[in-house]
Amino acid sequence: xxxxxxxxPNCGTxxxxxxxxxxxxxxxxxxxxxxxLRLEHLSEEEQAVLRxxxxxxx
Amino acid sequence: MLPGTVxxxxxxxxxxxxxxxxxxxxxxxxxNSMKGLVLAGGRGTRLRPFSYATTKHLLPLxxxxxxxxxxxxxxxxxxxxxxIVVGNPSADVVRPHVGDGSRFGVDVTYIHQGEPxxxxxxxxxxxxxxxxxxxxxYFGDTIVDVDVMGRLVDRFDxxxxxxxxxxxxxxxxxxxxxxxxxxxxxxxxxxxxxDPPTDLAYMGVLALTPTIFEYIDGLEPSDRxxxxxxxxxxxxxxxxxxxxxxxxxxxxxxxxxxxDVVETNRILLEGRERRVDGEVxxxxxxxxxxxxxxxxxxxxxxxxxxxxxxxxxxxxESGASVGPYTSVGADCTIGKASIxxxxxxxxxTVRKRERIVGSLLGSGTELTNxxxxxxGTQYVLGYxxxxxx
Numbered sequence: 343x344x345x346x347x348x349x350x351p352n353c354g355t356x357x358x359x360x361x362x363x364x365x366x367x368x369x370x371x372x373x374x375x376x377x378x379l380r381l382e383h384l385s386e387e388e389q390a391v392l393r394x395x396x397x398x399x400x
Numbered sequence: 401m402l403p404g405t406v407x408x409x410x411x412x413x414x415x416x417x418x419x420x421x422x423x424x425x426x427x428x429x430x431x432n433s434m435k436g437l438v439l440a441g442g443r444g445t446r447l448r449p450f451s452y453a454t455t456k457h458l459l460p461l462x463x464x465x466x467x468x469x470x471x472x473x474x475x476x477x478x479x480x481x482x483x484i485v486v487g488n489p490s491a492d493v494v495r496p497h498v499g500d501g502s503r504f505g506v507d508v509t510y511i512h513q514g515e516p517x518x519x520x521x522x523x524x525x526x527x528x529x530x531x532x533x534x535x536x537x538y539f540g541d542t543i544v545d546v547d548v549m550g551r552l553v554d555r556f557d558x559x560x561x562x563x564x565x566x567x568x569x570x571x572x573x574x575x576x577x578x579x580x581x582x583x584x585x586x587x588x589x590x591x592x593x594x595d596p597p598t599d600l601a602y603m604g605v606l607a608l609t610p611t612i613f614e615y616i617d618g619l620e621p622s623d624r625x626x627x628x629x630x631x632x633x634x635x636x637x638x639x640x641x642x643x644x645x646x647x648x649x650x651x652x653x654x655x656x657x658x659x660d661v662v663e664t665n666r667i668l669l670e671g672r673e674r675r676v677d678g679e680v681x682x683x684x685x686x687x688x689x690x691x692x693x694x695x696x697x698x699x700x701x702x703x704x705x706x707x708x709x710x711x712x713x714x715x716x717e718s719g720a721s722v723g724p725y726t727s728v729g730a731d732c733t734i735g736k737a738s739i740x741x742x743x744x745x746x747x748x749t750v751r752k753r754e755r756i757v758g759s760l761l762g763s764g765t766e767l768t769n770x771x772x773x774x775x776g777t778q779y780v781l782g783y784x785x786x787x788x789x
Contacts, residue, residue: 343619343627345524347511354509356483358525361514371491371512373500398517398625 343395346388352377359384359392401546403469403651403668434553434607435533436474436506439522440467440494440540441487441513446656449762449782455490457540458497459661460745462668463691463709463727465497466655469668470538471504473549479536483529485511485522518626523608524616534558534609537629542604543664545650549605555644556607562641563633564607566648567600576601577630579645586637586645591630602633603652611641658760658780665743666725669707678710688724702734711746729763737767740776745783752787761785 346359355372362368362381370377381389440457458465474482482501486494491512501508511526523537536552548566556564565586570576573596580588580597589602615635622628637643653664674689678696686698688706696710701718704710708723711730716722719736728734728744735751742756745763750756752767757776761767764784781787 343621344617345521345527345627347525347528349528354529356509356511356525356528358512358514358521360517361512364514371486371495372510373495396621396625398515398621 344391346384346391348379348383350375350377350379359388360398363392401671403473403543403546403671433533434479434558435530435535436479436482436538437511437523437526437530437535438467438470438474438482438484438538438540439519440490441485441516441522442490442540449780455493456655457490458493459655460727460729460743461543461655461661461665462672463693463711463729466543467494467498467540468504469543470540471498471501471506473544473546474536474538475505476546477536477549477553479553480506481509481533482506483509483511483526483535485513485526485540487513487516489516516626518622519629520616520619520627520632523629523632524613524627527610527613530610530613532610534607537606537608539604539654541655543651543653543655543668544603544605545652548603548648548650548652551646551648551650552605552607555646557644558607558609560642561607561644562609562611562636564644565633566603566605566652567645568603568648568652569599570601571599573599573601577633578602586643589630589634589637591628600647603648604654605652606633607644612636615639659758661743661760662741662758665727666707666741669709669725669727672707672709674706678712684716690723693730717751735768 348357350370350372353372353375355370357379367378367380370379457467498508509529511529513522513525552564552566574592578590578593578596579586579600615632619627619631655661655664672689672691676692677694678692680686680698681700683700684698685703690704690706691709693712695713698704698716699718702716703721705723707725709727713730714728714732717735720734721738722734725741726739729746731746732748737750737752738755740757742759744761747763748761748765750767755776757778759779761781762783765781766786768788
């Protein structure tokens with residue numbers, strides 16, 4: 343099963359795709375980082391992978 | 401060598417053998433090309449009620465959070481790039497405690513797993529952090545000897561091996577990930593098998609190359625809805641990837657239950673030296689290997705028997721008896737009670753005429769009045785508990 347992640351371009355913190363599906367967008371959880379990470383920052387292919395995964399992994 | 405002390409030597413060379421076959425070398429010269437990955441995203445359900453208030457990765461063992469031993473072990477093995485996988489339950493307490501890692505001499509990157517969806521999912525989430533580098537996976541509820549980590553890093557050659565697995569003989573193999581052997585090679589890895597083929601478990605520290613991600617990609621969720629690391633390792637072995645293994649006799653503790661916390665606390669206290677920075681009254685008794693932090697006071701008529709650790713600004717009052725094998729956190733007050741083989745967190749008050757044994761007393765607990773000084777009583781009390789009958 344492909345695991346989709348997004349890496350914060352500001353601080354390098356890695357966020358799991360399932361977290362972004364849950365919240366759509368989120369402030370980067372990195373230390374002292376205020377970057378906004380959005381589901382749309384993932385490629386169309388990665389978003390499609392998330393849609394096709396079992397519910398708990400989305 | 402127990403965690404919490406500085407290592408000087410470990411063992412080199414790859415291959416498969418018992419650790420006693422090794423010669424020693426300086427581990428600071430190896431491992432610095434590897435990254436470390438700490439899996440700290442789990443819920444810690446077996447450690448409730450404590451894991452309701454904090455994460456199990458920060459529970460105090462011999463008065464230091466578990467996660468600090470892990471980071472210290474990685475640093476001692478020459479690993480300074482550390483990824484910490486956190487999840488919805490643990491992120492909000494781990495990040496403020498560890499920060500960017502600079503106070504531990506490491507550079508920390510966080511990997512936010514969201515919901516804990518299995519150890520293989522946690523490792524898979526770390527692929528952008530790992531990149532093309534070999535890495536050590538360290539389960540966040542695990543304590544190992546500093547030397548165990550050193551030997552793992554020394555023996556693992558990422559140009560020859562896809563994985564490095566220290567193995568340990570266990571009494572109850574049905575509780576662990578167990579290897580199956582044939583012709584001196586690992587041929588399968590089974591998760592908690594009903595009919596274990598060996599008594600050799602893979603430990604809570606292991607070395608991997610990015611090859612593992614190909615096998616994680618091929619996994620499907622298990623019956624419990626998680627991506628299992630054992631399944632990924634089994635697939636890797638089945639795929640014919642070369643695996644280094646060796647049988648360890650060093651310390652390995654899974655700190656998953658209150659009993660594990662008490663026992664691991666005992667083991668770690670065994671490795672401490674006597675250090676008295678606090679105040680001991682003339683008529684007090686402090687014997688053996690006792691750590692007494694600055695600001696702590698042992699009053700006249702109180703007794704502390706080592707191995708024991710007493711945190712900063714804690715007061716051991718007249719009539720109290722603490723130890724052996726007991727740690728008491730900071731800002732506690734221990735009155736007329738006897739506490740043995742127990743872990744007392746910060747800001748706890750005990751004034752109960754009772755013999756307390758094998759207990760965990762969560763931060764903010766008040767245990768006062770009543771009690772029977774003859775009987776031994778075991779408590780597992782979560783944060784801010786009150787027993788004041």
